[in-house]
Amino acid sequence: MSRIERRVRKLVTDDEMRDAVEIVLERAEDGELKWIDVREDLTSGQWGRLIEQEILVDGEEGFELADQEATRDGLEEEDSDYTSGSDVDVPDTTSWTQYDKGALVATLLFFVGYTWGPIRDLIGNAVHLLLGPINNVLPFYAVIMVIALATGLYSTLLRAALMDMDKMSKYQERMKDIQDRRKEAKEAGDDEALDAIQEEQMEAMSDQLGMFKEQFRPMVWIMFFTIPAFLWMYWMVGFRGSDAHGTFDAIVIPIAGTVEWTTGIIGPIQIWIIWYFLCSMAFTQIIQKSLNIQMSPSTS
Structure with a gap:
């Protein structure tokens, strides 16, 4: 599961956000979106959350979906999402300069x-x-x-x-996300998911x-x-x-x-x-x- 799909799944647990994603997905098929195009159907808070979660990203003149296919997949029902990878971006490691060394x-x-x-x-x-x-x-x-x-x-x-x-926060957020999904899989008794999450944890x-x-x-x-x-x-x-x-x-x-x-x-x-x-x-x-x-x- 891609990062965008996972973020969409988290958002649409709120029915109002599901409606918002569906509206944006429908309107985005015709090209880029601007706030004026959807302000009658979305609240400013919903629009802001879509941008904050990077489901909507900057286009040439407005905003566009970062990944339409992943957004559409994120709207589909699924029993659980703890088997998917983390949606937290892994930050680049800071390089030491010659002065640091x-x-x-x-x-x-x-x-x-x-x-x-x-x-x-x-x-x-x-x-x-x-x-x-x-x-x-x-x-x-x-x-x-x-x-x-x-x-x-x-x-x-x-x-x-x-x-x-910001990088430190992303490191900690990613580890917390893995721990949360591990807990959910353990409570559900999903051994296959536990093995997958364990491998992801080792990679992390x-x-x-x-x-x-x-x-x-x-x-x-x-x-x-x-x-x-x-x-x-x-x-x-x-x-x-x-x-x-x-x-x-x-x-x-x-x-x-x-x-x-x-x-x-x-x-x-x-x-x-x-x-x-x-x-x-x-x-x-x-x-x-x-x-x-x-x-x-x-x-x-």
């Missing part, structure tokens, strides 16, 4: 800095040119807040710019890879900018017993009282790491709400 390679090299002193010192000294002046005028907890605010801002903007929410596993690439692309750039700042904080407080590159006053926190920035609060996790993540999560939520940026795909 370069950022990934650089990010992997940055990770080496966590265990290799020369790289850590190189990155620490480079980032200190930017953050050192801030550290000279602000207490360390405020410097961490500044870093958390910056990372929250650019991570939100990068995700909004690089992750296509590539969607998971597509979703991963959509999500991972902005994460590469976020880590590209965040890891150097994080390494700088490591470099400043002292990494695993190595010499610190700054002097810091002890702080007072609930329950633990007065502690040093390198004190392990949750196992080996030091207090400065916890403070950074708390600030980062708080600022990110505030930024997303303030800019009204949606960070999760919506499904219809």
